[in-house]
Structures are given as structure tokens and as C-alpha cells.
Amino acid sequence: MVVVKYGGAAMKSPELQASVIRDLVLLSCVGLRLVLVHGGGPEINSALERAGVKPQFRNGLRVTDAPTMEIVESVLAGKVNKHLVSLVCLAGATAVGLCGKDARLLTARPSPDAAELGFVGEVARVDPSVLHPIIASGYIPVIATVAADETGQAYNINADTAAGEIAAAIGAEKLLLITDVSGILTDPDDPGSLVKEIDIAGVRQMVAEGKVGGGMIPKVECCVRALAQGVRTASIIDGRVPHSLLLEILTDEGTGTMITG
Incomplete structure (x- = not known):
């Protein structure tokens, strides 16, 4: 099984979005069992701006007060999820749209930084029992990362983090984060400094040295956690590159950065 997280500016172009989904469906057609976990940052930002709210982030995570949470849930679990399900179906596969609240797929707890981040x-806990029959039927679960705690309070869950936890819970072989960066760079200002493959120890050293920061922190952390829980490899790949998903899975060269245990 392969868990694919799709998000960031890689979702902005309708043409590129359709191409990514077609590649996903192609992989499904040749026998891969896939789960698609999605973000929706650009769409959420647009909705917030229309509501007169300026988006705010801390360490790559969206600051989410109560009005922002309502917008996040409406956009992610509604508009974006339904759109991606529709694209999968148009491309020839069958998708089932879910959010973390459905069948208690994801149970949330407040972030330790809740005072600063709000409802992040x-x-x-992950209960993957709802996913198993969907995957076994050859369908593609499409998951929006809104979840609730034990009291029913909704929370915005970082999509990278959720994808990693879902990958571990279903025993996935691979975790792929499709985003709007080329991968881990030894020099953030030099695209040619891409790290093609690195292990957990190497990633932790780069974080400690301050070479990984901002929005890359949740991505790297979720990869490390997934690997520690049994996922074999985790890759961060650039969704702006045509067919990056196919290149990562079907070629030895791959794209982006692959992290191993």
C-alpha cells in the first residue's frame, strides 16, 4: 500500500492537478493500493481572504481560531475533497471521500502549542477499519484532514502529519508527500543541492543544524515518525514536476528526497 499526500502550491494549477490525479489512477489500475490524503492551503487562504481574515502561520502550521476552523472544515472536507473525488472518478477509478471525523478515522488532541495555534x-489515534474494505474493493480513499477530539471539538490536522500516521496505521510500504518544493536541500538557495536519499539520523542532524526549517519541519517530522512505525520509505517530491509521482514509484532514479530508516 502507498499513502500519497497531495497539497501545497502543487494543487494550484488545474492542469497539473488533473495530471497528478491521472497518474494516481494509472498506478491504481496497475495494481497499487493507494490512499490519497490532501491538504488545501491555497484554497483555505483564498476563503479566509474573502472573509477578511489574514492567514497566519507558526513553524509551518496554520494558526486556527474558531472562525478559521469553520472555514478550514468547509473548504477541506467540502469543496476540496469533493473536487478531488470527482477528478479521480473522471480519470477512470472510483474514489470514496472521507474526513478524519468519519467513522472516527482520526481522533484529535490539542497541540502542545494550542495557546499560540488555536484549534490545531x-x-x-487512527482507526483504519473503515479504510480496509474500501481499499480491498479497489477504491481510492480520499481523506481530508479535519478531525475531532473525544468531546466532538473539531481540529485542523496538518495533512503531512495525518498522512504519516495513516500510513503507519495501515501498514503502508511507502509514504509520498507531493508538495511545492523539490525536496530537502543542503542549501535552501541552491536547487542543485537536492539530497536524493538520506536516513533518519542524517535528517535529524540537518534539523539540528538549522538546515531544515519552516514548512519543511512538519514534513520531515511526519516522515521520521512513519518510518519509526514501520513504513519502509518516505519521499518528499515536487508536484510541479510533470509525472513526479510516476517517476518516484516506477524508476530507480526517482524524484525529490527519499528518507529511509
């Missing part, structure tokens, strides 16, 4: 949650 962590994944307290």
Missing part, C-alpha cells in the same frame, strides 16, 4: 490538533 495532533493525531491521538
Whole structure:
């Protein structure tokens, strides 16, 4: 099984979005069992701006007060999820749209930084039982990362984090984060400094040295956690590159950065 997280500016272009989904469906057609976990940052930002709210981030995570949470849930679990399900179906596969609240797929808990971040949650528990029959039927679950805690309070879960926890819970072989960066760079200002492959120890050293920061922190952390829980490889790949998903899975060269245990 392969868990694919799709998000960032890689979702902005309708043409590129359709291409990514077609590649996903192609992989499904040749026998891969896939789960698609999605973000929706650009769409959420647009909705917030229309509502007169300026988006705010801390360490790559969206600051989410109560009005922002309502917009996040409406956009992610509604508009974006339904759109991606529709694209998968148009490309010839069958998708099932879900969010973390459905069948208690994800149970949230407040972030330790809740005082600063608001309703940003962590994944307290994953119950993948709803996913198994969907995957076994050859369908593609498309998951929006809005979840609730034990009291029913909704939380915004970082999509990278959720994808990693879901990958571990279903025993996935691979975790792929499709985003709007080329991967891990030894020099953030030099695209040619891409790290093609690195292990957990190497990633931790780069974080400690300050070479990984901002929005890359949740991505790297979720990869490390997934690997520690049994996922074999985790890759961060550039969704702006045509067919990056196919290149990563079907070629030895791959794209982006692959992290191993």
C-alpha cells in the first residue's frame, strides 16, 4: 500500500492537478493500493481572504481560531475533497471521500502549542477499519484532514502529519508527500543541492543544524515518525514536476528526497 499526500502550491494549477490525479489512477489500475490524503492551503487562504481574515502561520502550521476552523472544515472536507473525488472518478477509478471525523478515522488532541495555534490538533489515534474494505474493493480513499477530539471539538490536522500516521496505521510500504518544493536541500538557495536519499539520523542532524526549517519541519517530522512505525520509505517530491509521482514509484532514479530508516 502507498499513502500519497497531495497539497501545497502543487494543487494550484488545474492542469497539473488533473495530471497528478491521472497518474494516481494509472498506478491504481496497475495494481497499487493507494490512499490519497490532501491538504488545501491555497484554497483555505483564498476563503479566509474573502472573509477578511489574514492567514497566519507558526513553524509551518496554520494558526486556527474558531472562525478559521469553520472555514478550514468547509473548504477541506467540502469543496476540496469533493473536487478531488470527482477528478479521480473522471480519470477512470472510483474514489470514496472521507474526513478524519468519519467513522472516527482520526481522533484529535490539542497541540502542545494550542495557546499560540488555536484549534490545531495532533493525531491521538487512527482507526483504519473503515479504510480496509474500501481499499480491498479497489477504491481510492480520499481523506481530508479535519478531525475531532473525544468531546466532538473539531481540529485542523496538518495533512503531512495525518498522512504519516495513516500510513503507519495501515501498514503502508511507502509514504509520498507531493508538495511545492523539490525536496530537502543542503542549501535552501541552491536547487542543485537536492539530497536524493538520506536516513533518519542524517535528517535529524540537518534539523539540528538549522538546515531544515519552516514548512519543511512538519514534513520531515511526519516522515521520521512513519518510518519509526514501520513504513519502509518516505519521499518528499515536487508536484510541479510533470509525472513526479510516476517517476518516484516506477524508476530507480526517482524524484525529490527519499528518507529511509
